[in-house]
Amino acid sequence: MRTKRLWATAGLLGLTTLLGSGAAFAAPGDDDKGRTDAGTSFRTATPIDQGQKGTATASTGDYLYWSFPADAGQRPRVEATVKLPESARGTGATWRIDVYDGLRRRQACRYGMQARTAGTASSVELACTLRTVRAWSEPWANDPLPGTYYVRLTATGLRTADLGQPVTAEVKATSKDVGGAAAVDGTLGAPLVPGTRPGSDSEPEDGWSSGWWTDRWVWTGIGGVLAALAGVGGYTLTRGTGRATSAGNSPSGV
Amino acid sequence: MITRKRLAAGVCALFAALSTGLAPTAAYAADEPDDGGAKPKVELVLDVSGSMRARDIDGKSRMAAAKQAFNEVLDATPEDVELGIRTLGATYRGDDRKTGCKDTEQLYPVGPLDRRDAKTAVATLSPTGFTPIGPALLKAADDLEGGEGSRRIVLISDGEDTCQPLDPCEVAREIAAKGVNLTVDTLGLVPNTKMRAQLSCIAEATGGTYTSIRHTDELTDRVGQLVDRAADPVVNPVAVEGADRCDAAPELKPGLYSDRAGFGQHRWYRVDVAPGEELRASVSVAADRAVNNDYGVLLRAVTKHDREIVRGSEAGDGRTDVLSTGLRYPKPDDSDSDSDETEKETVCLQVSHSFSAAASGASAKGKPGLPVELAVDVVDAPDGSSDVAAFGLGRGWWLLGALVLTGFVGGLLWGWISRWRVAVWRTN
Numbered sequence: 205m206r207t208k209r210l211w212a213t214a215g216l217l218g219l220t221t222l223l224g225s226g227a228a229f230a231a232p233g234d235d236d237k238g239r240t241d242a243g244t245s246f247r248t249a250t251p252i253d254q255g256q257k258g259t260a261t262a263s264t265g266d267y268l269y270w271s272f273p274a275d276a277g278q279r280p281r282v283e284a285t286v287k288l289p290e291s292a293r294g295t296g297a298t299w300r301i302d303v304y305d306g307l308r309r310r311q312a313c314r315y316g317m318q319a320r321t322a323g324t325a326s327s328v329e330l331a332c333t334l335r336t337v338r339a340w341s342e343p344w345a346n347d348p349l350p351g352t353y354y355v356r357l358t359a360t361g362l363r364t365a366d367l368g369q370p371v372t373a374e375v376k377a378t379s380k381d382v383g384g385a386a387a388v389d390g391t392l393g394a395p396l397v398p399g400t401r402p403g404s405d406s407e408p409e410d411g412w413s414s415g416w417w418t419d420r421w422v423w424t425g426i427g428g429v430l431a432a433l434a435g436v437g438g439y440t441l442t443r444g445t446g447r448a449t450s451a452g453n454s455p456s457g458v
Numbered sequence: 459m460i461t462r463k464r465l466a467a468g469v470c471a472l473f474a475a476l477s478t479g480l481a482p483t484a485a486y487a488a489d490e491p492d493d494g495g496a497k498p499k500v501e502l503v504l505d506v507s508g509s510m511r512a513r514d515i516d517g518k519s520r521m522a523a524a525k526q527a528f529n530e531v532l533d534a535t536p537e538d539v540e541l542g543i544r545t546l547g548a549t550y551r552g553d554d555r556k557t558g559c560k561d562t563e564q565l566y567p568v569g570p571l572d573r574r575d576a577k578t579a580v581a582t583l584s585p586t587g588f589t590p591i592g593p594a595l596l597k598a599a600d601d602l603e604g605g606e607g608s609r610r611i612v613l614i615s616d617g618e619d620t621c622q623p624l625d626p627c628e629v630a631r632e633i634a635a636k637g638v639n640l641t642v643d644t645l646g647l648v649p650n651t652k653m654r655a656q657l658s659c660i661a662e663a664t665g666g667t668y669t670s671i672r673h674t675d676e677l678t679d680r681v682g683q684l685v686d687r688a689a690d691p692v693v694n695p696v697a698v699e700g701a702d703r704c705d706a707a708p709e710l711k712p713g714l715y716s717d718r719a720g721f722g723q724h725r726w727y728r729v730d731v732a733p734g735e736e737l738r739a740s741v742s743v744a745a746d747r748a749v750n751n752d753y754g755v756l757l758r759a760v761t762k763h764d765r766e767i768v769r770g771s772e773a774g775d776g777r778t779d780v781l782s783t784g785l786r787y788p789k790p791d792d793s794d795s796d797s798d799e800t801e802k803e804t805v806c807l808q809v810s811h812s813f814s815a816a817a818s819g820a821s822a823k824g825k826p827g828l829p830v831e832l833a834v835d836v837v838d839a840p841d842g843s844s845d846v847a848a849f850g851l852g853r854g855w856w857l858l859g860a861l862v863l864t865g866f867v868g869g870l871l872w873g874w875i876s877r878w879r880v881a882v883w884r885t886n
Contacts, residue, residue, distance in 0.1 A: 241683060241686065241687065243690075244665070244666075244667060244687070245665060245779070245780070246742060246780070246782065246831075247692050247693065247695075247714070247831070248687070248690060248692050261679065261683070262667075263667060263668065263669040263670070263680075265658060265667070265668060266667045267779040291672075304782065305784075306784075307738060307739075307740045307770070307783075307784025307785070307786065308740040308741075308742055308782035308783065308784045308833075309740070309770060309772070309782075309783055309784045310772055310782075310783075339848070340840055340841070340843050343768050343785070343786050343787055343788055344768055358777070358779070359777075360776045360777045361776070361777070362777065364651055364654050364655045364658070365651050365654065367654050367658045367668055367670070368646060368649070368654060368657075368658065368668045368669045368670030369670060370669070370670075370676060384848075384853050385853065387847065387848035387851075387853075388843065388846060388847065388848060389843040389844060389845045389846065389847060389848050389849060389850065390840055390841050390842055390843030390844075391840060391841045392736075392840045392841075393736055393788075393837045393838030393839050393840050393841075394837040394838060396738070396786075398740070398833055398835065415841075415848075418848045418849075418851065419853070420847060420848055420849070420851035420852065420853045421851060423851070423852060423853040423854065423857060423858070424851045424852050424853070424857070426858065427852065427857050427858050427861040427862075428861065430858060430861060430862045430865065431861035431862055431864060431865030431868075432865060433862075433865070434861075434862040434863070434864075434865035434866035434869060435865040435866065435868050435869035435872070436869060437866060437869060438865070438866040438867065438868065438869025438870035438871075438872075438873060439869035439870070439872050439873040440869075440873070441869070441870065441873065442869075442870055442872075442873025442874050442876075442877055443873050443876070443877070
């Protein structure tokens with residue numbers, strides 16, 4: 205399967221290069237203005253790209269959903285800002301973000317203020333850094349896997365009187381590339397992308413990784429070369445002294 | 459040069475063709491709404507009760523604000539949305555509660571929008587009677603009958619229901635349970651606490667949203683936003699009824715399904731998985747009524763012989779819309795067996811939840827059950843992992859050190875051995 209994906213990637217890469225600069229590829233995130241609404245369920249979650257800002261006007265009590273793709277080796281971080289107008293302040297509501305993977309399993313935050321009580325502040329900042337996305341894990345594990353990630357933003361601890369006040373929310377997902385340190389063996393048959401949004405494939409800008417490349421190749425390769433050099437060095441060390449002694453011995457032996 | 463380029467092109471095209479040919483087919487393709495019969499439908503339900511005369515929205519009457527908002531929303535309605543308008547309390551001027559509580563009529567039928575007609579109809583409205591929210595919701599649900607697309611009711615009201623005992627909240631839950639893909643969004647004009655509670659209860663019961671309105675532009679923006687949301691393409695779930703045990707369970711193909719599960723009820727479904735395929739299932743159970751603070755959801759995949767393969771579980775506390783979990787089960791490809799026919803395994807999926815109702819009434823007895831959304835997908839099984847690290851490759855300074863040391867020791871040994879051999883050869 206890995207080989208199949210590799211070929212597929214190679215083919216697509218070849219195609220892209222061939223079609224060149226004037227390619228008629230429709231970029232998935234071609235509207236630069238960003239999305240100005242959020243979904244209200246997993247099914248209707250608004251897709252955003254990593255690095256793209258998702259904004260929404262909403263009411264307190266709404267559950268806002270966005271989704272973004274994350275690939276193996278990335279450590280996604282979700283940041284959200286809720287701006288509260290005068291009328292929505294001082295309610296004692298706690299704003300929180302939850303991140304779910306493509307199977308709608310809740311993902312733990314390694315760090316970041318996932319929930320914060322608004323108090324009298326005019327804005328609330330929330331953040332959540334996930335674990336590193338792995339290329340493969342056992343089916344019984346809850347590890348983050350390549351695919352779609354859902355962000356849910358909502359307020360808890362609301363009194364009835366605080367419901368329905370207008371707020372604006374901003375969400376941004378970024379990620380840090382962890383690299384080969386997180387390169388595990390195995391790949392999924394397909395990334396965890398639920399097909400609930402027709403017409404917009406949630407996919408990273410440069411496609412899903414084939415799972416073939418990791419900087420472990422470089423490390424291991426360099427290690428091999430160094431080992432060979434060290435072997436040659438060790439060998440010449442013995443031979444070098446050996447020759448010197450044999451060169452010194454041979455005349456006397458004659 | 460050109461030949462080489464052509465060759466490259468041919469090879470790449472071949473790869474591309476192969477890659478598209480081999481890629482797993484989109485499991486949801488069949489569910490994508492086609493253009494016919496799947497147009498999203500929206501009905502705006504406007505309260506035209508006597509209280510709409512109050513002049514407290516930007517110095518204008520509530521009615522004037524609503525009319526202005528409607529005009530702007532009608533202008534901005536996307537082409538593919540079928541929009542209708544229903545009023546409540548618009549015609550009956552008397553005091554008889556019984557008659558007043560039946561006072562709801564369709565002002566503009568759900569269908570392709572003629573903006574001028576719709577605007578003219580809105581302009582004729584004048585605030586009159588009672589606030590029969592429950593009956594209006596029932597009628598609105600009937601108006602939206604038919605078609606495959608998503609349906610949305612936008613309820614704009616300035617007072618709580620004056621037609622008890624029919625609880626509009628229960629009504630909303632009933633209609634959401636009856637017809638799938640129906641959402642009720644509510645907007646409260648200059649609301650008080652009781653009204654907020656009622657309108658947000660209606661919204662919660664159908665997975666909709668509630669908004670308080672104090673200004674005309676808020677109303678315009680919100681209604682426009684809700685109509686736009688209806689136009690957003692989504693995959694709508696297919697209604698299915700799970701059984702209480704696996705033998706009787708319905709067989710599911712990859713897709714999105716909706717069901718209802720009461721309190722303490724188990725729901726069973728069956729999915730066939732061939733060797734070399736991976737089953738992916740996720741389930742969300744929505745809290746469409748007031749529920750107690752602590753709750754959980756469990757999704758289990760078991761064999762026909764009741765052996766648990768894998769489970770997904772989640773628990774939570776506090777306010778929530780849904781609680782969800784998922785699982786995946788890759789069935790290994792047993793290519794050792796030479797039998798030609800690939801034996802599909804029947805996997806039973808069990809969904810259960812531990813929500814409990816906080817309020818009394820029919821909803822507390824679990825009727826209708828809580829909405830369950832089940833997504834089932836079958837994809838290629840993953841490439842198993844034979845090592846912790848990718849391809850068993852190494853990484854890091856310790857690796858380099860170890861390799862250099864081993865190489866060096868190996869070189870030394872080799873050198874010594876060959877020296878010793880030369881020495882032996884010489885002495886002979």
